[in-house]
Amino acid sequence: MSEQNASQIPQSINEPNKHPERSRRKRSRRELLKTHFGFDSFRPNQEEIIESVLAGEHTLAIMPTGGGKSLCFQLPALALEGTAIVISPLIALMKDQVDALNANGIMASYYNSSQPSEAQEEVLNNLMIGQLQLLYVAPESLWNLTNYFQKTEISLIAVDEAHCISAWGHDFRPAYTQLSRLQDEFPQTPIIALTATADRATQDDIMKQLRIENGKRFVSSFDRPNLYMEVRPGQQRIQQVLQFLKDKENQSGIIYCLSRKSTEKVAEKLVAKGYKAKAYHAGIEAEERSRIQEDFVNDRIPIIVATIAFGMGIDKSNVRWVIHYNMPKNIEGYYQEIGRSGRDGLPAHGLMFYSFADVVQLRKFATGTATEAFQLAKLERMQQFAEALSCRRKALLNYFGEHVIQDCGNCDICKMPPKYFDGTVIAQKICSAVARLQEQEAMGMVIDVLRGSQNAQIFEKGYQNIKTFAAAKEIPWKDLQQYVIQLLNQGVLEVWFHEKGRLVLTPTAKQILFEGKKVRLADLTQPEAVALTKEKTPKKRKDLFEKLRTLRTKLAQEAGVPAYVVFSDASLEDMEQKTPKTVAEFAEISGVGRAKLEKYADVFLQVIAKHQDAMESKVATHERSLQLFEKGFSVTEISNKRGISENTVYGHFLKMKELGHTIDLSQFITSEEISAVQKAKQALKDAEGLRPYFDYFEEQMPYWKIKFGLFLDD
The missing domain is CATH 3.40.50.300 (P-loop containing nucleotide triphosphate hydrolases)
Known part of the structure; x- marks a missing residue:
């Protein structure tokens, strides 16, 4: 038109x-x-x-x-x-x-x-x-x-x-x-x-x-508590990646590299080790790039090794991990890229490798650009995050202006914390210097003032006359810089990149200066290198999840859409846990709206029902009867459902009791009946089997109740 x-x-x-x-x-x-x-x-x-x-x-x-x-x-x-x-x-x-x-x-x-x-x-x-x-x-x-x-x-x-x-x-x-x-x-x-x-x-x-x-x-809160964040030294990266992937089975993940050559090299090494992986970068023909992306989105290729161009246009919810083979150029990019994992709310892992060689390469990329100073300032902040000695989530959230106090417990620093000391006095000196400099100076000048440096710029601005001049002269320049970085990562200070990188105080800084808030700083003494520990093997998915996943893939292929468009992993997990049996129960599954209920309820319920039947056939008959009773079925209902006599159902309960399971048999027999069985036992001392008891009670007490009475008497 x-x-x-x-x-x-x-x-x-x-x-x-x-x-x-x-x-x-x-x-x-x-x-x-x-x-x-x-x-x-x-x-x-x-x-x-x-x-x-x-x-x-x-x-x-x-x-x-x-x-x-x-x-x-x-x-x-x-x-x-x-x-x-x-x-x-x-x-x-x-x-x-x-x-x-x-x-x-x-x-x-x-x-x-x-x-x-x-x-x-x-x-x-x-x-x-x-x-x-x-x-x-x-x-x-x-x-x-x-x-x-x-x-x-x-x-x-x-x-x-x-x-x-x-x-x-x-x-x-x-x-x-x-x-x-x-x-x-x-x-x-x-x-x-x-x-x-x-x-x-x-x-x-x-x-x-x-x-x-x-x-x-x-x-909104920038916190994604399901994401585990980890930074490792950049030595022997490919060996570390292979170790990382050992327990990941067919999980979807993305490996980000700085160069096209690196993406191809890493992908080749993964393929040589038996992994399904593809490189993705702007040098690949557009048609091939599109095919690779579709294979990833539709779970045909679980691993993509890519430059940062990959992922922005993908709404795939079941990416379980992201690896940065090289350090990203800024925290915004890092946050967005790790955020491509765990979008379904299930646990996900972000691993970043860091080396000074990455910093050198990224500095070269920024040099000569229109926003060089701005890019270099953000790169420096990214480097500070990589070298953090305090909770990474706190550092990340504080960077975006979300000031938090509690450590997250779900990052590498929280899992293996360094030694800390009371750094309140050092923090007070640093914050005081930032305040007395009217929050107008960048980190280098703040440190120079605290160290009492005798340079021309300090004297030109008259900073030698402020109260905090030389207040930390006993601390080496590099150490003081690290303490400032720790305060940045803890949300005590902020960098305003768009205003020449000046340091400003946060509300937390004011608590330190005026309200006696304590500060812990990490000891800068380097600990001995710790050997990489093998991650715990995650629990394998239950058979039902895999059956649901297979059905989802089939339906997605028929519809010509990505698998997660049918249902997310979170929805499949909800089905696995709740095992709905009716359409009404299926409607309660997370992610099931009216359209999906009408379209998918019957086929998914069939798979769940077949799985439940198969599981039940593997369960011992006496165990199955007790399971149904514990789910609220009456003895009569169990008898009808399973096609066995009520006497047999009661026999199953007794068997499970003898095997040590918790079931109160006295709910089925009165104390008077138990006393009657005890009397019969005394009267029939030499009797063998249960027939004499049945005759004793003139066939008015069923065999199962006689068994219960004898068991409870013992």
Whole structure:
């Protein structure tokens, strides 16, 4: 459909969205959440962000990778009349999200330059007749479609991966800078910008560039507690990788390398050791790259060895580990890349190798660029993180302005902590120097002042006259630098990169200076090298999980979508644990909404039922009877269900009691009956077997009850 033809479509088909009032569907947010996405509750901040968008507010949402950002615009798109425009940077990301939405019964499409003209025309036709709830477009394609947008109702505009708009962001993309025009083209439409990785300067810049400075800002916790973080020295990396992979079976994982050559070299060595692995980088033909990515997404290739270009457009939820073969160039990139693992909330592992050679190489990459000083400052902060001697999660969260006090217990430092000493006085001196320098100086100058250095710059600025000049002259320069780095990693200080790297105090620093808060610093004496210990072998998946995974793969192949679009690993684990037997029980599984319930309940329930039957056949008959009783079945129900007599069921209970299992037999026989059996025992001293007892009671007491009475008498 040409733009000229679009201009001839009568406006009565879909009136333009000219009014700030947001028309809403009647269903509640939670009903939409369960019906379309299969979840019973929102994650932190999701509901508040959704309400902000529904109220017509411009919104900035900073949420961790895997924290549920997409839902913050997808659910409002269902609650509001019209079509939501989603600006997304990568074609693969659009396709994956549209596949997932369609699988949940949501009308969504994407429009980009990779589509044939017929497909583009179909998308635009659906847009014009009001058949799309969400339309994904690349920023480069956006302005070619404004004529269509003006003739339909646009409910909201979502700018995904919004850090791409900011020069301070780690993944700046020039096409995003044109998005400042959105306010002119859609003055009454709420804009929501979303990203997982933006420090304070980047957040401010995003809002400024989009001209939504007065909008609401939501910064969710950056914490991903399911991610284990570890840094190792960069010696013998390939041997360490092979050791790491020994217990990972067919788990999906990504290995990031700095160079194309490294990706190929590492992939070759893994293949030689029997692993299914592929290299991925920009030098590979586009068609082959696309095939490799699809094989990874569809679980045909579990390991990808890639440059950092890989992964941004992948919504694969079951990546279990990420290895950085080389140190990343900044913390934002590191955080985003490890965040590609464990998106389903299950345990995941981030391993980074670090050596000074990585630092040298990354410095070369930054040298001569337009933002050289800025990049080098961020690289230095990344190096400080790699060399951290305190909890890595604290260091990571504090970097993003989320000040935490407790150690996480789920990183290499917490698992094997160094020796600490009371560093409160040193911390007070450092914080005092930063304060007396009006928080205007970078780390080097702060250390020089504390050491009492006699350099020209100090005397030019008059810093020799401040109270903290030479306050730490007894501490070597390098050691003092390490203590400052520890305070940065502990969230006592911050670096403002966008303002010449000056050090500023956090609320924690003020507690140290004025409220007597204690500080622990790590002893800088290097401990002896510790031999790498073999990780504990994780418990193997139960047979049921593998059966469900096989079914999921089959269904995904038939539908032509990635396996996780059918169900995530977390959903399969929930099925494994709950073993639903009915459609109603299946509806309670995490990730099962209305569309997936209708489409998949029967086939998954069949696999679960067959598995349960097979498991039951392996269980001893007496054990099975007790299992059913413990699940709430009565003796009569067990008898009917298993096709055995009630007498046999009671016999099974007695057998299990004799084997040491906990079952109270007295619930089946009264104390009077037990006394009667005891009397019969005295009267029938020489009797053999149970027949004399049965005759004694004139056939009025069943054999099983006689057995119980004799057992309880003993």
